[in-house]
Amino acid sequence: MLSTNYRKRLSRICSAIERRETVELQEMVWAQKLAKVNTSAAQMLKKARLTAQDPDMKPGGMSEFLRDLGIGNDGADIITGNSSTDDIIDFFKTDRPEDWRQRD
Secondary structure: OOOHHHHHHHHHHHHHHHOOOOOOHHHHHHHHHHHHHOHHHHHHHHHHHHHHHOOOOOOOOHHHHHHHHOOOOOOOOOOOOOOOHHHHHHHHOOOOOOOOOOOO
């Protein structure tokens, strides 16, 4: 379960992704790390990416249906913009918390 602060921060990031706005790399690294250890965060991030890929999504249409199921390529493996080598390494680094074996 996400804390209120984490959920608000992730919601703000997801809203920016849906609107196809620029998101700071540090924010994306934080969101990606959170999504790796929390399934709710992963679902929020995936839905935001799927929504951004189809901005003309019709209510009740196939795209919305697939998005709600979490099916499709969300482009999570794509980095855009001018990033330094250290930023790219941080994006792919897998830091596990002390309780990494714990389930959501």
